[in-house]
Amino acid sequence: MNLQAGQLERSATGGLAEVVGMVLDKGIVVDAFARVSLVGIEVLTVEAKIVVSSIDTYLRYADAMAQLDAARPAPQGLTGIVEDVAGGLGAAAIAVQQAAGGVRP
């Protein structure tokens, strides 16, 4: 979302991916409720680590580099990796929902 002209992407508040990283693992914790809802962010963190260190990721970097060409604006390999992380976010939100459901009386 561009709120002003120029190169800078500007937003008053974050999108879902940014918000998940902030509201689920930061801030005042009072009782057991919040602890349980943290399951989601742990899932996300694990997935992010897998993405940056696996052989599969190396292969995608290699392919992205092999495809790199002045005539081609952007290799597709890295976009795929980013989408995987976004998929992980969806899973995290679902896990949170389930965890929150689990503690309701």
Next chain:
Amino acid sequence: MTRWYLYGVVPSQAHIPGELRGLGAAAPPPTLATHGAVAAVVSPIDECRALGSRRDLLTHARVLDGLAGATAVLPARFGMMFDELETIVAQVLEPRGAAFSEALARLAGLMQFTVTVRHVPAAVLGEVLAADPEIAELRDLVRAGAARPDVRVRLGELVAAALARRRAHDARCLHAVLEPHRVAAVERPVAAADQAVSAAFLVERQRRAGFEAAVERLAVEQAGRARVRLLGPLAPYDFADALLDGPT
């Protein structure tokens, strides 16, 4: 049965912006439950459903970020609900009132901004390729289609390491450029493969324009190579825990 959802803690004299709307279908405006110098920002919630939808998470953040534009605020983690307002006072405000009060005093006049710099993959891969003859050589092998799988893995490994070094370098540049304009900074974990750097900055309200201008200059400088995103003013998510746990 009405329960109370907790967003965060503010000074008891804080003004809640009128446009804020809380969680739930009725989207009630948040109110304050006050105890001495501090107050909990809460809203009533009638539904029995589990919380955690995309909309719930965004609403929680919108309320906190809306408050951050108007007052010092300590954000609460997502998902805390209480049966009675009295319980919030007894369990949250009474036991930790002094610590909250002190942290809020230190946050007075400060706001968080988050800056994320994302590499444009083609541009940064081009830099990596031009800078490393071994990568260029392996890349030619892979490109010719004759490379064994271990050559592809080795190429990917080298590229990943080179990108990590560029991220570290970009992080140092980002912090150096913004250092004169902020009070405190925290590096945030990298959340996506093409994300170079993400960092949170605590900025004085009166110096906001200077900080924003510096980020904008960075965005112009990096154009074509990286995209710079500025979020804020936000609640001080990345600083509140440290302020509550002890001196920073």
